[in-house]
Amino acid sequence: MAEDIKIIIPAEKRVAALERASELKENIDDYLEARGTIETGFSLEDKYQKNKELIMELLDAREEEWQDWHWQVENRISDEEKLSKIINLSDEEKNEISRVGSRYRWSVSPYYLSLMDRDDPECPIRKQSVPSILECTDDFGYDDPMEEEFNSPARGITRRYPDRLIINVTNQCAMYCRHCQRRRNIGEKDVPTSREVLEEALEYVRNNKELRDILLTGGDAFMLSNEEIDWILTELDKIPHVEIKRLGTRTLVTMPMRVDDGLCKILEKHSPVYVNSHFNHPKEVTRPVQEACLKLTRAGVPLGNQAVLLKDINNDPHVMKKLNQELLKVLIKPYYLFHAKRVKGTSHFRTPVEDGIEIMEKLRGYTSGIAIPTYIINAPKGYGKTPMLPEYLVSISSDNLTIRNWEKKIVDYFNPHF
Numbered sequence: 001m002a003e004d005i006k007i008i009i010p011a012e013k014r015v016a017a018l019e020r021a022s023e024l025k026e027n028i029d030d031y032l033e034a035r036g037t038i039e040t041g042f043s044l045e046d047k048y049q050k051n052k053e054l055i056m057e058l059l060d061a062r063e064e065e066w067q068d069w070h071w072q073v074e075n076r077i078s079d080e081e082k083l084s085k086i087i088n089l090s091d092e093e094k095n096e097i098s099r100v101g102s103r104y105r106w107s108v109s110p111y112y113l114s115l116m117d118r119d120d121p122e123c124p125i126r127k128q129s130v131p132s133i134l135e136c137t138d139d140f141g142y143d144d145p146m147e148e149e150f151n152s153p154a155r156g157i158t159r160r161y162p163d164r165l166i167i168n169v170t171n172q173c174a175m176y177c178r179h180c181q182r183r184r185n186i187g188e189k190d191v192p193t194s195r196e197v198l199e200e201a202l203e204y205v206r207n208n209k210e211l212r213d214i215l216l217t218g219g220d221a222f223m224l225s226n227e228e229i230d231w232i233l234t235e236l237d238k239i240p241h242v243e244i245k246r247l248g249t250r251t252l253v254t255m256p257m258r259v260d261d262g263l264c265k266i267l268e269k270h271s272p273v274y275v276n277s278h279f280n281h282p283k284e285v286t287r288p289v290q291e292a293c294l295k296l297t298r299a300g301v302p303l304g305n306q307a308v309l310l311k312d313i314n315n316d317p318h319v320m321k322k323l324n325q326e327l328l329k330v331l332i333k334p335y336y337l338f339h340a341k342r343v344k345g346t347s348h349f350r351t352p353v354e355d356g357i358e359i360m361e362k363l364r365g366y367t368s369g370i371a372i373p374t375y376i377i378n379a380p381k382g383y384g385k386t387p388m389l390p391e392y393l394v395s396i397s398s399d400n401l402t403i404r405n406w407e408k409k410i411v412d413y414f415n416p417h418f
């Protein structure tokens with residue numbers, strides 16, 4: 001048997017370490033207090049189950065139907081009378097939803113509806129999915145704040161970077177999020193991009209050898225049939241310079257039953273495929289989400305999250321920290337935190353940039369590095385993602401840096417120029 005290795009730590013070092021540990025513990029007290037008040041998909045499991053039963057009764061659905069993503073799409077709720085049978089709405093609220101609905105499309109999957117608090121208008125699930133009259137009283141913003149149309153060198157394509165681009169494969173989503181930056185594309189009908197346009201987009205990729213990373217999004221790439229996803233990925237795999245494929249989807253959040261066995265087999269066959277989702281609140285991270293993520297990761301698909309900073313939904317350092325920690329528990333790496341864009345009808349979701357900087361300040365050092373996304377402002381004119389950070393570099397000279405750490409301690413650091 002191996003002998004125990006005894007490491008003797010001098011008493012004064014142990015005392016210093018204990019003092020430091022106690023200082024570190026104080027740094028997390030406020031979060032520990034707040035954490036107990038933040039609801040998550042796991043803490044609300046019983047409530048979600050009751051909502052699910054109510055919705056299934058209303059829609060006369062069986063469990064197999066609930067678990068079928070086609071059924072979820074066909075049974076999306078998009079009229080206020082039906083909605084009011086699940087959540088409590090006043091007549092005024094129903095009128096407002098109808099008024100907004102005549103201007104901006106809305107639709108909620110039965111699954112996402114089951115995550116909603118039935119009585120609380122401030123519920124983050126409700127705010128992201130049920131129209132608010134504020135959408136109609138706000139004309140401050142643009143239809144296309146990123147001016148994507150100026151970055152479309154071929155039909156179906158958005159290109160803002162040297163070695164990668166987006167193919168917009170559909171305008172369809174499982175739900176039409178109230179803060180969506182692409183609401184101009186949603187229209188009144190679900191329209192998958194035609195084969196003709198997809199062929200043109202693929203031809204553009206074939207003809208530009210610097211393109212090594214292709215993102216399929218829309219809309220929501222997982223709204224395509226398995227056969228269509230297989231076809232596009234097969235075509236991309238035939239292009240020698242395409243190294244990786246990525247798919248953007250919010251179905252993990254709004255309809256996790258979309259991740260069926262057939263889809264996982266296809267994604268595994270076309271590895272390397274990455275999937276990026278869009279969770280904004282810990283209430284969205286549920287048991288069905290965990291099961292879907294496990295299936296995807298077993299198929300060799302790495303998962304990332306692109307959250308959007310949204311006022312009164314997640315512009316709080318504790319909520320954002322909890323969201324990112326919950327995501328890691330279901331195998332999703334927080335990737336980006338986007339500053340909300342100036343999209344018409346969504347001003348009520350926008351926050352000052354300082355909110356995002358403060359969140360980043362309260363993440364770095366306070367939680368695991370893998371729980372920290374990059375906070376991004378998308379520069380106007382399609383000039384691309386620009387990271388926003390608290391300032392850690394105080395000054396720099398030829399032989400010295402003055403830096404400040406996550407606790408705001410200032411230290412010098414030798415700057416070698418050998």
Ligand code: SF4
Pocket residue numbers: 172173174175176177179180181182183218219220249250278
């Ligand atoms: S899923 Fe994405 S693209 Fe679709 S409505 Fe929501 S935010 Fe917009």
